[in-house]
Each structure stands twice: as structure tokens, then as C-alpha cells.
Amino acid sequence: MNVRIQHPPTPNSLRVRNCLWSYYSSPHQKLSHSSNFKSPIESSEKVLGCTVNYSLISRHFSSGVQPQYERSSSEDQVDPFSLVADELSVVANRLRAMVVAEVPKLASAAEYFFKMGVEGKRFRPTVILLMATTLNVQISKPASEGVVDMFSTELRLRQQSIAETTEMIHVASLLHDDVLDDVDTRRGIGSLNYVMGNKLAVLAGDFLLSRACITLASLKNTEVVSLIATAVEHLVTGETMQMSTLAEQRTSMDYYLQKTYYKTASLISNSCKSIALLTGQTAEVAMLAYEYGKNLGLAFQLIDDVLDFTGTSSSLGKGALSDIHHGIITAPILYAMEEFPELRTVVDRGLEDPANVNLVSHGPIKFIKSNRLSPLSKGSLIQALEYLGKSHGIQRTRELAAKHASLASAAIDSLPENDDEDVQRSRRALIELTHRVINRTK
Amino acid sequence: MNVRIQHPPTPNSLRVRNCLWSYYSSPHQKLSHSSNFKSPIESSEKVLGCTVNYSLISRHFSSGVQPQYERSSSEDQVDPFSLVADELSVVANRLRAMVVAEVPKLASAAEYFFKMGVEGKRFRPTVILLMATTLNVQISKPASEGVVDMFSTELRLRQQSIAETTEMIHVASLLHDDVLDDVDTRRGIGSLNYVMGNKLAVLAGDFLLSRACITLASLKNTEVVSLIATAVEHLVTGETMQMSTLAEQRTSMDYYLQKTYYKTASLISNSCKSIALLTGQTAEVAMLAYEYGKNLGLAFQLIDDVLDFTGTSSSLGKGALSDIHHGIITAPILYAMEEFPELRTVVDRGLEDPANVNLVSHGPIKFIKSNRLSPLSKGSLIQALEYLGKSHGIQRTRELAAKHASLASAAIDSLPENDDEDVQRSRRALIELTHRVINRTK
Known part of the structure; x- marks a missing residue:
């Protein structure tokens, strides 16, 4: 399959060079082996017993690796979330008002994850609002200041609409993902499919997507509609890539990173770009x-x-080792494979267990009843965790994350100079976010 | 619940008065009772036996009612489908090219119902292309004919995009509906959820919706984006209304007609309006x-x-009595209830069978596992069919259909005069379609 990450060409003048696509293909660096890395084999008998124990084992991975990307001492620290807290409340209220449907049942379903207390981290709206201030264009004030203020207010409302739309699309994708994966909890409460049924969860997702589209259309900028709709398509593409049953794809780092861009990075990157376009930036x-x-x-x-390997179920709000349990191979294991090529055989064998093939007979034709990925068999899982413990998989994944955080930070540093205090503060907050993302423990 | 059909106010100058909303609330007209109307009670024992027999019984309803809306003798008959056959092929080819996804699995899923031979009746694209010609604006040809031709070609491509978008949205809604209702066949082949699994069917639907949005955005007309996105919202609203578990709503004619507008009429009406807007009409x-x-x-x-009552499974490409089997009460039964108020009790009792409540226990909380409607119990179903056979339910539903066909036809007759031969022919074809819709047997 020929899959390319569709990101626009990087302008020559850009100070930041995106070295992602060469980073992980560079020769393997020798890294110091932390003594805190314990092999999970010590508890392997318990692992065979029940799932809960997997998370106990996974704690072995949780320490001993320091992020490689340090805060510059010259940066005044700003709390990104506090900076936009008031505006986030406005956005949250508007979101609640926007997802009101005519039919009460649909309204309850659509507003489910916008209710006070279960709004999640609101990571995307925070980034988008900070980006909006960061890219603020200083308008030279002519005779009538009122016109400038009106323009600024109107622009801000339009930028807030991007934050709202992005959150609606994010929640829609969660609703559909939860149905597809038959998930029963989300954000500490019952998933919508469990509480209101699969049917309403699928419909509520569709409703949010159509509402997002209507909101985007109201901005009267078809380039923005197109960017965000492309991000929705990428969410679907990423999810489908994750469903690949080919071991060759599931154990490829290139494939993993492409999928990750589609599933997680495309929506936020295209929203940030939309903010720039709405602001009239170059x-x-x-x-x-x-x-x-x-x-x-x-x-x-x-x-x-x-964190899927190092966190606990309670800190994550979902099962620890959730990915590998569902047959999803991520960066830590992929790096461990580079170090221990024999791990690839273990994983391939684990994924290709014929007991996992999911066909049902329907008359003369065999049908696929579920697209659930075959999980690693228990034996292969334990072996994979052993190799991971011996490898630098976790550390190298953290380093790659730090590299990307650094590139994100450098993109902000490359923006045209602007002395405005609010702009300066927002830029510091966006950089602070890059640190928080890599230092988070949940 | 307060649900209103959102259709724009009718302009005063409109010759056609939309009397739908008073039609079915008018006092019950006495209609001659056709001798061909046989009570299904004659075969009730067989009915208890198996589903196939329901369709045998339902044939009793199939004749004896003539549509009340006759063709005018002055109309030259035009075959609407032949008129746009060539262009439909172009649209179909473009559709196939448009739904190609990067990931082969998603591509196979998305193109499933656009493949040659399973494209369905292509009713919507036919209407839209005919409407495009019907609303053609005659451009007075200036010195450079080339510019006019370029403008016409460009406009036609944009109008074709509406046909393509509408078909993508229609197919997306079918994919999601089939997952929701666990349908196993569609258009004579296995439904996508059965052949490729629920997960890919939901994702393929989402993919088609995002592709439709991207295509709409390329038209650079945000009013059109908004109209079509609203129609998607209506599809969802209609589907949710159909899921109502309240007997009061499920047996209300008003509720039924509102749901029908959302589920079936909104997409086609908003697409037709979009054609007019793109053409620059008033x-x-x-x-x-x-x-x-x-x-x-x-x-x-x-x-x-x-047809759900009068057709056979083979003619319909789905099960006969499919709606009432799934607990969906439609116009024929609703009219029969007006004639025989005791039928309401039968239906209410049938719908409220406590055996149908669909709860599963999940820890301390009861969850709804499925939003499947409770079907009528077998006894109530047989009684309902008996009442339907004695009533004018089928006939009155046909009459209401004929009334709407007549209103549709009158809307075309109200268009500004245009002597262009192609325009004239397309208008006749649109009127011919209204006849075919009410005379069809499958």
C-alpha cells in the first residue's frame, strides 16, 4: 500500500526543519540502560492469572526515563489552561447550546460529553484559543476605534467557532470509536453506547458532524470547511489503518507514524492552520x-x-496496556523490535494466531462479523513485555516525543515578531504546553 | 415534544398552495370500499406460521386502488431516466473516482454501493440533473460565445457535484442505518456491515460524509454547504424520531409526516434548492x-x-411488512386507526409488551443494550392487518401521495416560462417522475 502523509511542503524560509521522517530511520543510537527498567518476567505467573496484573507489571516501566527536552530557563512560565479558562467556559456554554437537537433523545445523546464535569481536558480548544491570540494581527487603529473593536470581536467569535467545531468533531469521533470498539467507559462515566445504545451513539456522532459542518459553513470560508473536512477524513483513514490485519503494516514504524498523524495530529494541525487563515495571516x-x-x-x-505501558488504569481513565491488548502495536514495542529483531517473530506469531480469525458463515459465503483486531495471544504478550523491559523502547519513544515537542516549540519561535503582551504570553503558553504534553503522567 | 417541520415560508405569489398540513387533519372522507380489499383474517393461521406468509396476505392489499392523480393528456411523455442516462454514467464514474480512499480497505468499503450493477435506482441524481436543466438560465450570448460555453460547462460540473454529493450522503445514511438495524441485505447483495463488518461500515459512512463535505466546499458557496449539512442533520433527526418508544408519538400522523420529511424529503428538497442557488436563480x-x-x-x-404492505419480498428487495415487523407504524395503519379507533388500542398494547423492553444489567446500573424498537407482538400484528384490510388505510395513503405528487408537479408548472426545448423536456420529465413515483410497484 502506498500511503503518504499529506502535509504541505515546508517553506524554504522556515527555520525549523522537520526531521521527523529521518529521525526514526537513523542508525540506532546507543542509550544508557536505566537500572529502573525491570523485566516483567518476574511477575509473569501473575500475568497469566488476570488482566489487572498486567497494569501492575506495567508500572515497572513508569520511571527512570527523563524527557530529553528541557524548559529554557529564560521562559516565564504561564499556565496555558488558566490563560484561557474564562474563554473556555464561554466556548463550553456555546457548545452546549449548539448541540441541542430538536428531538430530546438526540439532544441528550449529543450533549452527553459536553456536560459540566465530563468535558475532558479540553486540550484542543485550549490550543486553538491560544493560537488565536498568538496570531493576532495588530490593526493600526484609524479614526474610528469602534470599527476595529467590532472587527476584533467578530474575528474572535469566528476563531471560537473553530474551537467549538474541533471539539464537536473530536467528540463525534470518540462516540463512533467507542461503538466500534465496544468500549464501556469514557471520561470516567459510562460510554454513550453503553448508556444509550449503539444506535443513538452512531446517530449522535453523525449529528455532531453535521452540526460542525453547518457551523463551519457559517464562517463563509470554504478553504476552512475543506481543511476541517479533510481532517475528518483523516480520522477515518487513521482508524481504518489501525484496523489493518497485515502483520507487515502493524509492525512498521512508518505505518504507525502515518496512522498517528491521521488519527491524532491532523485535526489539531488543520484547526491551527484554519485559525491562521481566518486571521488573514500569510x-x-x-x-x-x-x-x-x-x-x-x-x-x-x-x-x-x-503511558499505555507505564500508567495505571485509574490514572489513565481506561485500561492499562489497552492498545496491545487490542492488538495495536505502538512505538515502544516497535523500537524494542529494532533492538531485538526476534521480538518481531514473537509479535507476528502472536498476531497471526488462527484462532483470532473472525469469520462467520452466512449461507454459502463467509462474512466478517467483526473488524476487531486479533489481540496478541497471552504467551506472546508476556514475551513482548519482557523484550520491552530489556529494550530502550519506552525511552526512545519519549525521545521522539521530545523531538516533536521541540519542533512545535520552534514553530512558535519562528513566528513574526510581535511585542503585544497578550501575544507574547500566549506564545509562552503554547510552548509551555509542549513541555506539559511530554511530562504528563495521565 | 415540540417538533416543527422547518420549511421556509411559501411566497405569496406561489400558485401552488401547500395544503399538506391541513389535508390529513380534514374530516374523514367517505370513500367507496373496494371489493378487492380482503381481510387478512382468512389466512391468519398461516400468518402465525412464518413470515413468508405475511407477504402472501399482504398481496390482498395490492390492487383495487387507483391513484387519484392522472396524467394530463396534453403532456408529451418523456422517460426521465433515459433523458439523463448518459450524464448519469458520467456522474457514476466520477462518484467511483471520488470515493477512492488512500487505504484499500476503506476504498473497498466506500465504493461498495457505487459499483456497476448495485448503484440502485439513482433516483436522487436523476431528479437533480433534470432540475439543473429545468432551471437553466438562458444567457444572452455576447460577442464571445466561448465564454458562455465555458460558463455553462463549469456550471453544469458544479450542478453535477450536487448530484454526486447527495448520492454520497444517501449511501452514507444507508450504511449507518444498516449497521443500526443489523440489516443483512441491501440492493440484492449482502449489506456492507455483513460483508465487511460493522466497524468498516460505520467508518465508510463517515468517510463518505467527509468526502461530501469536501466536495461541497469546493463549490465555494457556503449557503449550499449549510443547506446540505442541514439535510444530513435532518436524516439523523428523522432516524431518531423513528426510534421513539412513546406509543403516543409512534401512532401520531403529525409525527409520522414530520419524520418522513426529515428522513426522505429533506435531502432531495435541499439538493433541488441548492441547484437553484448555484444557477443564480431568484x-x-x-x-x-x-x-x-x-x-x-x-x-x-x-x-x-x-408497498411495504402490498409488495412481495422479491419485488421490494427487502422483507415485505418490514416496517411493522420492526415496530414502525406508517400511514396506512395510522389512517386505519382513524377509521377504527379500537385499532389504536391493539397497536398500543402490541407496542407496550413488557417483553420488548431492552435493558441489560451492567453492575448496579441498567443499560440500554440496543435501541431496536419493540416490534408488534404477533397477535397484535395479525389484528392490525385485519383492521387495515377492512379500512381505507392503503387507499387514503395513496391519495395523500397523489396529492403531494400533484403539488410537486404544480411547483414545476409555476416556474417562469422558458421556451428552450431542453428546459421544456426536462420539466415534462420531472412531472413524469411524479406520476411514476405514485404508480410504482417496487
């Missing part, structure tokens, strides 16, 4: 906004994949 | 295009609901 600035979003999104997901 | 003409689509869509669905 193509070069729009590209920097896009690069920030892309690299932040990739760093975020890489750490998510680390 | 608001009044856009409204007539909308009225045509709305009334044609309503007539189409009313006949569909009749």
Missing part, C-alpha cells in the same frame, strides 16, 4: 501554525502510547 | 425547486409505506 504563518499543531499532536500521541 | 424559484423536491420525496415515501 501562507508561511499558516504553515507554522500547522507545524505547531502537527508536532504537538504527534508528541501527545507518542506519550499516550508510552 | 429566491422564489429556489423555493419552487425546494417544494418540488419536498413533495416528490413525501409522495415517494408514502408509496414506499404502501
Whole structure:
């Protein structure tokens, strides 16, 4: 299969060079082996017993690796979330008002994850609002200040619409993913498919997508509609790539990173770019906004994949080792494979267990009843975790995340100078976010 | 619940008065009771035996009712499908090219119902292309004819995009509906969920929706984006209304007609209106295009609901009595209830069978596992069919369909005069379609 990550060409003048696509193909660096890396084999008997124990084992991975990307001492620290807290409340209220459907049942379903207390981290709206201030164009004030203020207010409302739309699309994708994966909890409460049934969960997702489209259309900028619709397509493409049953694809680092861009980075990067376009910024600035979003999104997901091995179920709000349990092979294991080529055989064998083929007979034809991936067999899983413990898989994944965080930060540093205090503060907050993303433990 | 059909106000100058909303609330007209109407009680024992027999019984309803809406003798008959056959092939080829996804699995899923031979009736693209010619604006040809031709070609491509988008949205809704209802066949082949699994079917639907949005955005007309996105929202709203578990709503004619507008008429009416907007027509003409689509869509669905009782499984390509089997009460039964108020009790009792409540226990909380409607119990179903056989339910539904077909036809007659031969022919074809819709037997 020929899959290419569709990111626009990087302008020559860009100070930041995106070295992602060469980074992981560079010769394997020798890294110091942390003494805190314990092999999970010590508890392997318990592992065979029940799933809960997997998370106990996974704690062995949780320490001993320091992120490679340090805060510059000159940066005044700003709390990104506090900076936009008030505006986030406005956005949250508007979101709740926007997802009201005519039919009460659909309204309840659509608003489910926008309710007070279960709104999640609101990571995407935070980034988008900070990007909006960061890219603020200073308008030279003519005679009538009122016109400028009106323009600024109107622009801000339009930028907020991008934050709202992005959150609606994100929640729609969660609703559909939960149906597809038969997930029963999300954000600490019952998933919508469990509480209201699969049918309403699929419909509520479709409703949010159509509402997002209507909101985008109201911005009267078809380039923005197209960018965000492309991001929706990427969400679907990434999810489908993750369903690949070919061991060759499932154990390829290239394939993994492409999927990660589609599933996590595309929406945030295209939203950031949309903010730049709505603000009337140049193509070069729009590209920097896009690069920030892309690299932040990739760093975020890489750490998510680390936390799946190192976190506990309670800290993550979902099962630990959830990915590998579902047959999804992520960066830590892929790096471990580079170090221990025999791990590839273990994983391939584990994935190709014929007991996992999921066909049902329907008359003369065999049908696929479920697209659930074959999980690794228990034996292969334990062996894979042993290899991971011996390898630098976790550490190298953290380093790749740090690299992307650094690229995101550099994109902000490359923006045209602007002395405005709010702009300066927002830029510092966006850089602070890159640190938080790689240092988070949940 | 307060649900209103959202159709724009009818302009005063409109010759056609939309009397739908008073029609079915008018005092019950006495109609001659056709001797061909036999009570299904004659075969009730067999009915208890198996589903196939339901369709045998339902044939009793199939004759004896003539549509009330006759062709005018002055109309030259035109075959609407032949008129646009060549262009439909172009649209079909482009559709196949448009739904190609990067990931082969997603591509196979998305193109499933666009493949040669399983494209369905292509009713929507046919209406849209005919409407495009019907609303053609005659451009006074200046010195350079080349410019006019270029403009016409470009406009036609844009109008074709509406046909393509509408078909993508229609197929997306079919894919999601089939997952929701666990349908196993569609258009004479295995439904996508059965052949490729629920997950790919949901994702392929999402993919088609995002592709449709990207295509719409390329038209650079945000009003059109908004109209079509609203129609997607209506599809979802209609589907949710159909899931209502309240007997009061499920047996209300108002509720049924509102749901029918959302589920069937909104997409076609808003697509027709979009054609008018893209052509640069006046608001009044856009409204007539909308009225045509709305009334044609309503007539189409009313006949569909009749055929569910009168058709055979083989002629329909789905199970006969499929709606009532799934607990969906449609116009024929609703009219029969007006004639025989005791039928309401039968239906209410049948719907409220406590055995049908669909809860599963999940820890301390009860969850709804499926949103499948409770079907009528077998006893109630047989009684309902008996009442239907004695009533004028089928006949009155046909009459209502004929009324809407007539309104659709009148909307075309109200369009500004145009002597162009192609325009004249397309208008006749659109009127011919209204006849075919109400006379169809499958």
C-alpha cells in the first residue's frame, strides 16, 4: 500500500526543519540502560492469572526515563489552561447550546460529553484559543476605534467557532470509536453506547458532524470547511489503518507514524492552520501554525502510547496496556523490535494466531462479523513485555516525543515578531504546553 | 415534544398552495370500499406460521386502488431516466473516482454501493440533473460565445457535484442505518456491515460524509454547504424520531409526516434548492425547486409505506411488512386507526409488551443494550392487518401521495416560462417522475 502523509511542503524560509521522517530511520543510537527498567518476567505467573496484573507489571516501566527536552530557563512560565479558562467556559456554554437537537433523545445523546464535569481536558480548544491570540494581527487603529473593536470581536467569535467545531468533531469521533470498539467507559462515566445504545451513539456522532459542518459553513470560508473536512477524513483513514490485519503494516514504524498523524495530529494541525487563515495571516504563518499543531499532536500521541505501558488504569481513565491488548502495536514495542529483531517473530506469531480469525458463515459465503483486531495471544504478550523491559523502547519513544515537542516549540519561535503582551504570553503558553504534553503522567 | 417541520415560508405569489398540513387533519372522507380489499383474517393461521406468509396476505392489499392523480393528456411523455442516462454514467464514474480512499480497505468499503450493477435506482441524481436543466438560465450570448460555453460547462460540473454529493450522503445514511438495524441485505447483495463488518461500515459512512463535505466546499458557496449539512442533520433527526418508544408519538400522523420529511424529503428538497442557488436563480424559484423536491420525496415515501404492505419480498428487495415487523407504524395503519379507533388500542398494547423492553444489567446500573424498537407482538400484528384490510388505510395513503405528487408537479408548472426545448423536456420529465413515483410497484 502506498500511503503518504499529506502535509504541505515546508517553506524554504522556515527555520525549523522537520526531521521527523529521518529521525526514526537513523542508525540506532546507543542509550544508557536505566537500572529502573525491570523485566516483567518476574511477575509473569501473575500475568497469566488476570488482566489487572498486567497494569501492575506495567508500572515497572513508569520511571527512570527523563524527557530529553528541557524548559529554557529564560521562559516565564504561564499556565496555558488558566490563560484561557474564562474563554473556555464561554466556548463550553456555546457548545452546549449548539448541540441541542430538536428531538430530546438526540439532544441528550449529543450533549452527553459536553456536560459540566465530563468535558475532558479540553486540550484542543485550549490550543486553538491560544493560537488565536498568538496570531493576532495588530490593526493600526484609524479614526474610528469602534470599527476595529467590532472587527476584533467578530474575528474572535469566528476563531471560537473553530474551537467549538474541533471539539464537536473530536467528540463525534470518540462516540463512533467507542461503538466500534465496544468500549464501556469514557471520561470516567459510562460510554454513550453503553448508556444509550449503539444506535443513538452512531446517530449522535453523525449529528455532531453535521452540526460542525453547518457551523463551519457559517464562517463563509470554504478553504476552512475543506481543511476541517479533510481532517475528518483523516480520522477515518487513521482508524481504518489501525484496523489493518497485515502483520507487515502493524509492525512498521512508518505505518504507525502515518496512522498517528491521521488519527491524532491532523485535526489539531488543520484547526491551527484554519485559525491562521481566518486571521488573514500569510501562507508561511499558516504553515507554522500547522507545524505547531502537527508536532504537538504527534508528541501527545507518542506519550499516550508510552503511558499505555507505564500508567495505571485509574490514572489513565481506561485500561492499562489497552492498545496491545487490542492488538495495536505502538512505538515502544516497535523500537524494542529494532533492538531485538526476534521480538518481531514473537509479535507476528502472536498476531497471526488462527484462532483470532473472525469469520462467520452466512449461507454459502463467509462474512466478517467483526473488524476487531486479533489481540496478541497471552504467551506472546508476556514475551513482548519482557523484550520491552530489556529494550530502550519506552525511552526512545519519549525521545521522539521530545523531538516533536521541540519542533512545535520552534514553530512558535519562528513566528513574526510581535511585542503585544497578550501575544507574547500566549506564545509562552503554547510552548509551555509542549513541555506539559511530554511530562504528563495521565 | 415540540417538533416543527422547518420549511421556509411559501411566497405569496406561489400558485401552488401547500395544503399538506391541513389535508390529513380534514374530516374523514367517505370513500367507496373496494371489493378487492380482503381481510387478512382468512389466512391468519398461516400468518402465525412464518413470515413468508405475511407477504402472501399482504398481496390482498395490492390492487383495487387507483391513484387519484392522472396524467394530463396534453403532456408529451418523456422517460426521465433515459433523458439523463448518459450524464448519469458520467456522474457514476466520477462518484467511483471520488470515493477512492488512500487505504484499500476503506476504498473497498466506500465504493461498495457505487459499483456497476448495485448503484440502485439513482433516483436522487436523476431528479437533480433534470432540475439543473429545468432551471437553466438562458444567457444572452455576447460577442464571445466561448465564454458562455465555458460558463455553462463549469456550471453544469458544479450542478453535477450536487448530484454526486447527495448520492454520497444517501449511501452514507444507508450504511449507518444498516449497521443500526443489523440489516443483512441491501440492493440484492449482502449489506456492507455483513460483508465487511460493522466497524468498516460505520467508518465508510463517515468517510463518505467527509468526502461530501469536501466536495461541497469546493463549490465555494457556503449557503449550499449549510443547506446540505442541514439535510444530513435532518436524516439523523428523522432516524431518531423513528426510534421513539412513546406509543403516543409512534401512532401520531403529525409525527409520522414530520419524520418522513426529515428522513426522505429533506435531502432531495435541499439538493433541488441548492441547484437553484448555484444557477443564480431568484429566491422564489429556489423555493419552487425546494417544494418540488419536498413533495416528490413525501409522495415517494408514502408509496414506499404502501408497498411495504402490498409488495412481495422479491419485488421490494427487502422483507415485505418490514416496517411493522420492526415496530414502525406508517400511514396506512395510522389512517386505519382513524377509521377504527379500537385499532389504536391493539397497536398500543402490541407496542407496550413488557417483553420488548431492552435493558441489560451492567453492575448496579441498567443499560440500554440496543435501541431496536419493540416490534408488534404477533397477535397484535395479525389484528392490525385485519383492521387495515377492512379500512381505507392503503387507499387514503395513496391519495395523500397523489396529492403531494400533484403539488410537486404544480411547483414545476409555476416556474417562469422558458421556451428552450431542453428546459421544456426536462420539466415534462420531472412531472413524469411524479406520476411514476405514485404508480410504482417496487
